Amino acid sequence: MASSSKLETIYVLLIDEPVPVWRPVSAVKIDNHVYQIAPQPVPVDEEWEFQPGSRVTVEDRTSDDGSYLAAVAELGSGIARDTGV
8 A cells, every 4th residue: 555544535436226326435545546445344235346455546526515536447457437427
């Protein structure tokens, strides 16, 4: 993990939900728009797009509730989902 261990909140998409649902998760900033999701339990009734320990790129997003950082791709996986949001 990064040398700085200050946790920040980013949002990870929940998979197989009828509408887009973003879960706040703890992560450590690695670089500009790159975070590593911190170790944390995943609730048994949720499937996260990216698992704890994953390094992800984030995008600035805006909703009716304000702005947030959304995890959009896992680094090294070559996988990015179209969230339609």
